[in-house]
Amino acid sequence: MSGSWQRTRAAAWRVLAHPGALISVAYLAVTICVSLTAQWLLPIDPLYQDLASTLEPPGATYWFGTDELGRDILARVIYGARTSLLTAGGAVVIAAAIGVPIGLIAGYFGGWRDTILMRIVDVLLALPGILFAMALIAVLGRSQAAALVAVGITGIPSFARITRAQVLSLRQRDFVLAVEALGGTAAYNMFRTVLPNAWSPILVQVVILSSVAILLEAALAFLGVGIPPPTPSWGEMLRTGKSYLYEAPTYAILPGLALTLTILSLDTLGRTLATVLEDRREVVEDEAQ
Amino acid sequence: MADGGGADPPVLRVRNLSVTFTGSGRDVPAVRGIDFDVRAGEVLGIVGESGSGKSVTALAATGLLPPTARLSGSIRMGAVEVTTADAETLRTMRGRDVGMIFQDPTTTLNPVLPIGRQVIEGQVAHGLVPADQAMSRAAGLLREVDIPDPEARIAQYPHQFSGGMRQRAVIAMAMAGSKRLIIADEPTTALDVTVQAQVLAVLAKRQAQTGAAVILITHDLGVVAETADRVAVMYGGRIVETGEVADIFRHPRHPYTVGLLHSLPRLDIVAERLVPIPGQPPAPARLPSGCAFHPRCPIGRARDICRQDDPRLRELADRQTAPGHAAACHFPDEVQALLAQVAPKAAATAAPPAPDQAVPLLEVEGLHVHFPIRTGLLRRQTGTVRAVDGVSLVVRAGETLGLVGESGCGKTTTGRAIMGLVRATAGSVRFAGEEVTTMAPPALRRARRNMQYIFQDPYASLNPIKTVGDIVAEPLRIHKLFDGMGGMKRVAELFELVGLSATMLGRYPAEFSGGQKQRIGIARALALSPRLLILDEPVAALDVSIQAQVVNLLQDLQKELGLAYLFIAHDLSVVRHICDRVAVMYLGRIVEQSDKATLYATPTHPYTQSLLSAVPVPDPSRRGPGGKGGADRIVLEGDIPSPARPPTGCTFHPRCFRAEPRCAIESPIFRDFPGLPTQVACHFAGPRAMAPT
Numbered sequence: 001m002s003g004s005w006q007r008t009r010a011a012a013w014r015v016l017a018h019p020g021a022l023i024s025v026a027y028l029a030v031t032i033c034v035s036l037t038a039q040w041l042l043p044i045d046p047l048y049q050d051l052a053s054t055l056e057p058p059g060a061t062y063w064f065g066t067d068e069l070g071r072d073i074l075a076r077v078i079y080g081a082r083t084s085l086l087t088a089g090g091a092v093v094i095a096a097a098i099g100v101p102i103g104l105i106a107g108y109f110g111g112w113r114d115t116i117l118m119r120i121v122d123v124l125l126a127l128p129g130i131l132f133a134m135a136l137i138a139v140l141g142r143s144q145a146a147a148l149v150a151v152g153i154t155g156i157p158s159f160a161r162i163t164r165a166q167v168l169s170l171r172q173r174d175f176v177l178a179v180e181a182l183g184g185t186a187a188y189n190m191f192r193t194v195l196p197n198a199w200s201p202i203l204v205q206v207v208i209l210s211s212v213a214i215l216l217e218a219a220l221a222f223l224g225v226g227i228p229p230p231t232p233s234w235g236e237m238l239r240t241g242k243s244y245l246y247e248a249p250t251y252a253i254l255p256g257l258a259l260t261l262t263i264l265s266l267d268t269l270g271r272t273l274a275t276v277l278e279d280r281r282e283v284v285e286d287e288a289q
Numbered sequence: 290m291a292d293g294g295g296a297d298p299p300v301l302r303v304r305n306l307s308v309t310f311t312g313s314g315r316d317v318p319a320v321r322g323i324d325f326d327v328r329a330g331e332v333l334g335i336v337g338e339s340g341s342g343k344s345v346t347a348l349a350a351t352g353l354l355p356p357t358a359r360l361s362g363s364i365r366m367g368a369v370e371v372t373t374a375d376a377e378t379l380r381t382m383r384g385r386d387v388g389m390i391f392q393d394p395t396t397t398l399n400p401v402l403p404i405g406r407q408v409i410e411g412q413v414a415h416g417l418v419p420a421d422q423a424m425s426r427a428a429g430l431l432r433e434v435d436i437p438d439p440e441a442r443i444a445q446y447p448h449q450f451s452g453g454m455r456q457r458a459v460i461a462m463a464m465a466g467s468k469r470l471i472i473a474d475e476p477t478t479a480l481d482v483t484v485q486a487q488v489l490a491v492l493a494k495r496q497a498q499t500g501a502a503v504i505l506i507t508h509d510l511g512v513v514a515e516t517a518d519r520v521a522v523m524y525g526g527r528i529v530e531t532g533e534v535a536d537i538f539r540h541p542r543h544p545y546t547v548g549l550l551h552s553l554p555r556l557d558i559v560a561e562r563l564v565p566i567p568g569q570p571p572a573p574a575r576l577p578s579g580c581a582f583h584p585r586c587p588i589g590r591a592r593d594i595c596r597q598d599d600p601r602l603r604e605l606a607d608r609q610t611a612p613g614h615a616a617a618c619h620f621p622d623e624v625q626a627l628l629a630q631v632a633p634k635a636a637a638t639a640a641p642p643a644p645d646q647a648v649p650l651l652e653v654e655g656l657h658v659h660f661p662i663r664t665g666l667l668r669r670q671t672g673t674v675r676a677v678d679g680v681s682l683v684v685r686a687g688e689t690l691g692l693v694g695e696s697g698c699g700k701t702t703t704g705r706a707i708m709g710l711v712r713a714t715a716g717s718v719r720f721a722g723e724e725v726t727t728m729a730p731p732a733l734r735r736a737r738r739n740m741q742y743i744f745q746d747p748y749a750s751l752n753p754i755k756t757v758g759d760i761v762a763e764p765l766r767i768h769k770l771f772d773g774m775g776g777m778k779r780v781a782e783l784f785e786l787v788g789l790s791a792t793m794l795g796r797y798p799a800e801f802s803g804g805q806k807q808r809i810g811i812a813r814a815l816a817l818s819p820r821l822l823i824l825d826e827p828v829a830a831l832d833v834s835i836q837a838q839v840v841n842l843l844q845d846l847q848k849e850l851g852l853a854y855l856f857i858a859h860d861l862s863v864v865r866h867i868c869d870r871v872a873v874m875y876l877g878r879i880v881e882q883s884d885k886a887t888l889y890a891t892p893t894h895p896y897t898q899s900l901l902s903a904v905p906v907p908d909p910s911r912r913g914p915g916g917k918g919g920a921d922r923i924v925l926e927g928d929i930p931s932p933a934r935p936p937t938g939c940t941f942h943p944r945c946f947r948a949e950p951r952c953a954i955e956s957p958i959f960r961d962f963p964g965l966p967t968q969v970a971c972h973f974a975g976p977r978a979m980a981p982t
Contacts, residue, residue: 174744174745175749175750177744177750178742178750182813183735184767
């Protein structure tokens with residue numbers, strides 16, 4: 001186990017060697033830390049309404065101005081990150097927890113299990129993600145949990161397909177067959193042999209799907225079916241902010257910027273991760289060729 | 290060896306050639322100062338293991354090295370100095386004067402162009418053949434390499450050609466026009482032995498017609514002995530010995546050459562035990578100091594001069610060797626003594642200890658494995674691949690049964706079906722009296738404890754993300770016996786058993802060489818103390834000098850642990866060395882089975898006979914009077930048919946030299962051959978009438 005930890009660490013260093021990835025990781029780390037610790041560290045409150053100073057321009061008290069109810073825009077953007085990250089994290093966990101086993105079983109056994117599982121996935125894939133999420137929220141009602149589940153379900157097909165593709169190629173490898181020949185059960189082989197060898201594209205998918213989930217959550221909020229107010233959310237801020245674009249430009253620009261940078265960082269990280277993991281060179285120094 | 294008379298200038302003259310790769314950050318010397326000439330009409334065999342620099346030499350000669358390679362020295366091809374020539378000169382030279390044949394014909398040919406166009410493309414591009422004559426010339430070229438019906442074949446695509454035909458098409462392409470030099474890099478390594486015989490015959494025939502010089506790069510000493518005129522043995526980027534082929538084989542003067550010759554199981558001599566070269570071939574990135582061979586050398590291992598000083602290639606002065614024979618060794622005279630020491634001791638003629646006749650450990654009867662072919666939208670079954678079509682065999686406790694056949698004959702599927710890795714369509718597999726095919730999964734898993742499988746490719750059969758200690762412990766953990774059998778102590782024992790140090794337990798498979806990986810695979814298979822090992826080509830992927838180490842290990846383990854082996858292989862020499870009895874498979878069926886001595890001395894099935902005659906023997910003196918190829922060699926026509934459409938009657942009849950009308954209709958029964966301990970499936974079985982010599 002300590003060896004696999006070493007390998008993970010080595011891969012992490014290779015990712016960070018790319019300047020783009022380094023900046024992205026730094027940005028994401030700051031965003032996560034600040035949004036999680038803001039309530040103790042920063043003297044700001046996203047819910048406090050300073051009704052005397054609504055739609056204030058940037059100034060000494062409110063660095064980025066206030067919204068139509070006199071709330072601090074900077075505070076709302078910082079707390080909005082929390083909403084985005086929570087939705088993304090939860091959605092990815094749901095998508096991976098359901099999608100990966102589906103792909104694993106379909107790819108490992110093939111045959112009728114493969115056919116049935118992948119047809120279900122195809123159906124899911126055929127539904128436009130945002131429509132499906134809206135429909136689901138219409139049923140469940142607007143809440144953080146509903147947004148999370150809705151976004152999560154739309155992510156299942158990508159995990160299932162990526163895992164299945166990996167498993168299909170690993171299934172025919174001699175070392176998987178070897179465990180079968182040793183008398184290992186299918187479950188042992190799937191979770192102890194195949195899955196640990198398939199994690200790298202799954203990890204890349206985790207990062208990529210996080211950015212998709214953040215975007216989808218923002219889109220739902222923008223359409224007015226996301227997390228109900230007054231909880232701060234970037235999509236919700238964009239939605240209201242666009243009406244005051246002339247009076248308070250920072251109202252829409254700041255959350256837009258935060259959203260763009262977050263998506264950009266996650267995508268850069270995902271792409272670097274894919275490159276690094278793909279040409280993961282084994283230590284072949286001792287081999288003649 | 291610098292010049293041998295000078296009647297005509299050599300086609301290719303290489304002097305002090307060094308190639309260093311600079312791509313990886315530090316310099317990796319691949320070739321370190323070699324000299325050689327090739328003359329018109331001559332075949333120079335370059336022999337070496339992986340990493341010896343033999344392929345790099347070939348690429349350097351044609352100016353095809355990547356830009357990360359740094360060259361020094363001189364390569365003269367006629368009037369062209371290859372090392373300094375510009376791209377255009379090189380292109381013209383390659384098109385007009387040099388032909389290349391690579392190892393794998395499937396990747397050499399462009400899959401989307403018709404064969405005819407590819408064969409003649411270079412000639413047309415260089416203006417040697419007018420475009421309007423291209424197709425008729427292409428057909429002519431294919432006819433030269435014995436491809437039947439060439440006019441129709443030129444319009445076909447590579448996938449419509451079999452492996453042997455593809456390689457012949459590549460030869461046709463390489464030898465089109467009046468090429469002066471042909472470089473063949475492992476041209477038959479990817480081919481089956483009966484097809485190899487065809488391809489080598491075609492190569493020799495085309496060479497005789499064109500008078501081209503040929504550089505034949507190979508690891509197979511048998512192929513060299515049969516086809517080359519002169520040999521250069523490469524090790525660690527240098528030529529360590531060179532000379533006339535007969536002289537090299539009879540009077541080798543470099544310890545490495547001696548080691549290679551004696552680590553090889555041979556079809557013509559039954560040695561009691563192979564003499565492997567210890568250690569493994571060095572990687573070019575970390576060559577030993579002094580003579581690169583010294584750490585593995587019985588003569589130089591302990592000597593300072595060998596450790597410090599890299600010997601030059603010097604012509605030998607002793608009386609036995611022929612002129613032109615040179616070796617790069619400080620002590621060539623001592624090699625003679627070494628030769629006497631390792632000379633194959635004739636195997637004890639006493640019959641091998643008869644395995645206990647009473648206990649058949651594994652009994653396979655009428656095993657069939659058929660795979661459905663499904664096509665179309667509805668995945669309807671439109672055909673059947675009869676991979677295994679009625680195989681019966683018995684392996685007794687403590688004995689080795691060899692299962693021999695060419696690729697596609699179903700030998701691997703047979704092994705996997707016995708293990709239950711592939712479902713048998715029909716037939717029975719009994720292990721120690723218990724029927725395996727009908728077992729429920731838990732019972733099957735228990736049965737597998739006594740029956741283990743070793744894979745051909747040691748690189749692919751070990752989980753890359755587990756330490757080798759965990760890999761060997763895995764069977765114990767799966768069967769929940771890890772603590773019961775002694776935990777890591779048991780794993781360490783297994784490592785020692787297969788000749789590895791227990792200090793390596795924490796490393797990953799990628800840190801090991803091929804031979805070591807195969808040892809790890811064997812240790813894993815032995816973890817549960819099985820009684821039968823199914824070995825699927827366990828040494829085919831290894832270098833020659835490493836093969837002998839693994840073969841010896843398998844023999845020692847068998848003696849020590851009383852194991853039974855089902856040894857699946859295509860290499861008849863290895864099988865002869867290790868097996869007690871041999872079964873020959875063709876298209877899913879066993880066509881002949883006998884004890885080893887009988888099968889190799891008096892084969893009765895025509896397929897066995899041609900298979901045995903096709904194996905190149907590493908002894909130039911056994912070349913037939915006609916020069917290349919054995920005198921009494923049977924070269925089979927055509928390729929192995931697809932098991933999806935096996936021929937009617939006896940499946941071998943389309944290629945058989947004894948076939949009569951009856952063979953196409955009536956399938957022969959597998960039965961005892963009178964007077965021999967042999968069973969054979971042939972209407973006209975019988976010992977081969979030897980050609981009068």
